[in-house]
Amino acid sequence: MSKERNAQPPEKLTGIQLKKIPSTAVGLPAIVSALTHIKKEVGVLKGIQLLKNLNQKDGFDCPGCAWPDPDAKRAFLAEYCENGAKAVAEEATKNKVSPLFFATHSVIELSKLSDYEIGKSGRITHPIYLPEGKDHYQEISWEAAFALIGKELNALDSPDQAVFYTSGRTSNEAAFLYQLFVREFGTNNLPDCSNMCHESSGVALSETLGIAKGSVTLDDFNHADVVIVIGQNPGTNHPRMLSALGETKKNGGKIITINPLLEVGLMNYKDPQNPLKWIGKGQNLTDVFLPVRINGDVALLKIILKLMKVEENKRPGSVFNHAFIAEKTSGLPEMLADLDRFSYEDLLPQTGIAMEKIKEATALIINNEKIIICWAMGLTQHKNAVDNIQELVNILLLKGSIGKKGAGTCPVRGHSNVQGDRTMGIWEKPKASFLDALEKEFHFKAPRAHGLDVVDSIAAMHAEKAKIFIGMGGNFVSATPDTEFTAAALRKCDLTVQISTKLNRSHLIHGKTALILPCLSRSEIDLQSAIPQFVTTENSMGIIQQSHGPLNPPSKHLLSEPAIVAGMANATLQQTRTNWTQLISNYDGIRTKIEATIPGFKNYNARVRIKGGFYLPNTARENDFTPSPSGKANFTLNMPSDIFLATGQFMMMTLRTHDQYNTTIYGLDDRYRGVLNERRIIFMNPEDMKTQHLKPLDLVDLTSHFNNEKRTAKGFLVVSYAIPKQCTATYFPEANVLVPLKSVAKKSNTPTSKTVIISIKKRETNKKNEL
Known part of the structure; x- marks a missing residue:
């Protein structure tokens, strides 16, 4: 018997069940899931004591995510989400x-x-x-x-x-x-x-706006005309954010979602704090969904910027906020000139999105100025992660959408x-x-x-x-x-x-x-x-x-x-x-x-x-960019992905299940993606599966390729999913073995867990239990 301690989870399957992906998130199923977990881990009475104090002004802060609590009144017994309840139950366990x-x-x-x-x-x-x-x-x-x-x-x-x-x-x-x-x-x-995680955000925002933190408050979501959610899945990772997005919609705002996977929580949700809304169809959130290819973000954002520039040239002064740009920014001529180096023909294939859908999203940006952009690991864990975020800032600066109510940057942090x-x-x-x-x-x-x-x-x-x-x-x-x-x-x-x-x-x-x-x-x-x-x-x-x-x-x-x-x-x-x-x-x-x-x-x-505490000073929120390198808000020149996939190769990103927060695993289900009782899976585009002669639940081994180095993770089940071609997704930490240490983001040195080049090899046997 080997005396080596196992650094990875065992290559053992646990009995996968595939279910229909739900049409809405949160609501009664989330409440039932949270209470079931509480009862199992700590018991009913202790659980009630925990939940009534969780995120209350005279209670304790949730050890899960860093999403803020309302400044004013808070819900009496539900100022938390399903995963927050699971987090405190895990810590207070009887075991x-x-x-x-x-x-x-x-x-x-x-x-x-x-x-x-x-x-x-x-x-x-x-x-x-x-x-x-x-x-x-x-x-x-x-x-x-x-x-x-x-x-x-x-x-x-x-x-x-x-x-x-x-x-x-x-x-x-x-x-x-x-x-x-x-x-x-x-x-x-x-x-x-x-x-x-957000090191790339800190670098990008410090260089452009002079502060490594986001500029919006929770109340800004009540006043936004447009909220762009890019590279983020709040339905699982920050569920209380859905309430803020619901307020945006209630007040007439629009939501653009940009993500390789269509995540249920960003499409429709039922407010868990309002029992009257637990039944019915729920509230639709996303108005325009752009299923971008993994690491196609800069290419997509450059197309949006080019379309904005074209419309500004047609109708001078109708798209760009020239007063804000003149007073507060630096580098606009260079940024606009740099856009001309890139053609739609070169950029569009990197996105995997039809031009008409991109134009639909761009129209919302062109016609509004109170714009919030939210992002998370889907942008920060790439080689060009800093470019991703600085291209977002370029859009906000053109619109003057920083330092005003209902507008600004919103990097959504993980740990509390x-x-x-x-x-x-x-x-x-x-x-x-x-x-x-x-x-x-x-x-x-x-x-x-x-x-x-x-x-x-x-x-x-x-x-x-x-x-x-x-x-x-x-x-x-x-x-x-x-x-x-x-x-x-x-x-x-x-x-x-x-x-x-x-x-x-x-x-x-x-x-x-x-x-x-x-x-x-x-x-x-x-x-x-x-x-x-x-x-x-x-x-x-x-x-x-x-x-x-x-x-x-x-x-x-x-x-x-x-x-x-x-x-x-x-x-x-x-x-x-x-x-x-x-x-x-x-x-x-x-x-x-x-x-x-x-x-x-x-x-x-x-x-x-x-x-309720107090706010720390925030220069970007106050429209003060003097801490930046130039003393003003800086437009930047950014590069699309330079990653090339050879025949038979795929881009892989790691992600969480719904029963997980970072490395803490609460259970084995990912119900918003229809996968139950299993973590060793790989999501694939159905057409890619045909090309690779793979069927649902085939057993495969994954090999990552970086600088002539190979790393292998064995024993994953193939699951068909709506994800762009040549893109795949797996759960961490099971797939972390595939992420090369030296593959990092420029400037921030963040591991590129969202851009791992892999090949997929089918096992000789289909007897899943032999793993």
């Missing part, structure tokens, strides 16, 4: 992973489970330790765990030999302390989940505090002004050299240039690309430390020595010095709000994330002048330090106690 569990289950045994099975094991109750050469985690005291971390960190030749990763669920308080600890230790090696983590300083490329402020407040010399992002951290660990990995939340090995390479990198570390609530695959792919440090979840009471504490988070639209959980922790041996950071700092930093113990005794002290070092947090403790 527990105790030292006895680890004594009876070896790491090798656990690694043979699926990610779904691993996650269902439950909450980790004690800090645990895996000595070198052993195969069973064992209990360790907090004091001994912190001492081990301090000893190993201080034994390094350089602080840059350690990597400190952060997940987007970490609170502002924990994130601020974490980055302070890391920088006092002496490195900027602070990779985070942003490196794998991923934006807050970056605001708190979790970044490998910190600004000098931020480091200056840290030095002044905390009296140490901050490192100035840029650190490692996720991709560079993996490469450094693999080359044994980085020897310690500490992860504040997340499931690193399942979230990152190139699964086997990443696993090999982690195994080369001297020490890996995971700060977690529940068991995941990253606990089983470890360094020579490993620690798991269990922390409180956001839904639990956090007592410091016998006084209940609250933490704060920042949502996608820059609102800072407090969060305090109602539940008793599942174990007396858990510590809060801030307390864990303080414990590591006290054990490691021998010359620190920071009183870490005092900071965690009352989190107001942490917030006072945040106020002293980060702009926008004046009177932090007082303002965040106002129910």
Whole structure:
């Protein structure tokens, strides 16, 4: 028997069922699904206690997505979505992973489970330790765990030999302390989940508008004439966004959807907060649907820009907002001239869309100025991801659709505090002004050299240039690309430390020595010095709000994330002048330090106690683009995809199921796509299936091709789906093994999980159960 820990989910099929794709999203089925999950994981009474506090002004912030809550009145018992309910149920589960569990289950045994099975094991109750050469985690005291971390960190030749990763669920308080600890230790090696998702958005928006955040508020959706949703599936990933889109439609606005797959949630939905709407046909959302080919976005947007330019030349002043352009922007002549280099004949085949449909969408853009553009991973995880987003900005700038009510940019973030983590300083490329402020407040010399992002951290660990990995939340090995390479990198570390609530695959792919440090979840009471504490988070639209959980922790041996950071700092930093113990005794002290070092947090403790919180300053929202490189909003020159597919090759993108949030798998169904009880599938165009001599549910192996390298993922079932020709889609993390580490977006270094070139080989046998 192999003693190697499995880095990938097992190649095991679970019994697929294909159902008719529903015609509408949310409504009663979503409520039933959420309540069923709550009942199973935590029970009815505890579940009601959770849900009545979820996303309420005096409750706790959902640990799922970063979609904002209404500023004013919130729903009494349903200010959450199906996946939000599942997220809190997962964290509050009755199941527990105790030292006895680890004594009876070896790491090798656990690694043979699926990610779904691993996650269902439950909450980790004690800090645990895996000595070198052993195969069973064992209990360790907090004091001994912190001492081990301090000893190993201080034994390094350089602080840059350690990597400190952060997940987007970490609170502002924990994130601020974490980055302070890391920088006092002496490195900027602070990779985070942003490196794998919206890093491209941050780069694109900083270069064009001078701020790495979106410019709209939730209320803007009530006033928009047109909302463009591109490269995003809110019905699964941000379901509460559907309510905002419903308000746009109710107020007479139009919605353009641009996506390779037709996603049910963007077509029609039933408001779960209104029982009168649970029956009937639901509310239609999308007015124009453009099924763009994978990575055909820049080509499509250039066609739209060219059509806008033609109409402006016909009717000068009727399409472009010349007053806004003259006062606020730079680079228009160059951008318009560059459009002439591209012909419709060259661009149109890249889109896979009929010109008449593109003209229909363009007409809505031409005839309106209050335009919001929303996007997510479908744009950010390509080689030309920054170009994708900057081309969107070009459209908004031509229309003057930034810094006005009902208009602007809306990058829809994933994890609930991923934006807050970056605001708190979790970044490998910190600004000098931020480091200056840290030095002044905390009296140490901050490192100035840029650190490692996720991709560079993996490469450094693999080359044994980085020897310690500490992860504040997340499931690193399942979230990152190139699964086997990443696993090999982690195994080369001297020490890996995971700060977690529940068991995941990253606990089983470890360094020579490993620690798991269990922390409180956001839904639990956090007592410091016998006084209940609250933490704060920042949502996608820059609102800072407090969060305090109602539940008793599942174990007396858990510590809060801030307390864990303080414990590591006290054990490691021998010359620190920071009183870490005092900071965690009352989190107001942490917030006072945040106020002293980060702009926008004046009177932090007082303002965040106002129910609903407060907005951070946003220059783009205020029509101020002076922070950009030119001091104005910048038009840019962007390139379409340069990827060429050979005969027999396909473009593959990874995506989530409806029973999943990032790497957390709640169940095995993807009901909005009609796939139940199976994750090892590949969606294919029916005509491509005929060309490849494939039938529905044929068993295939997938091979990715990059720079003469090949990576293989075995045992996937073919599912026919409405997706453009030569385009395919698979679920992650099962398909992450196919994503090459070195295939990254220009400028942002984000893995290109949405543009993986693959070939598909049919298995010799059709006996599915032989897998």
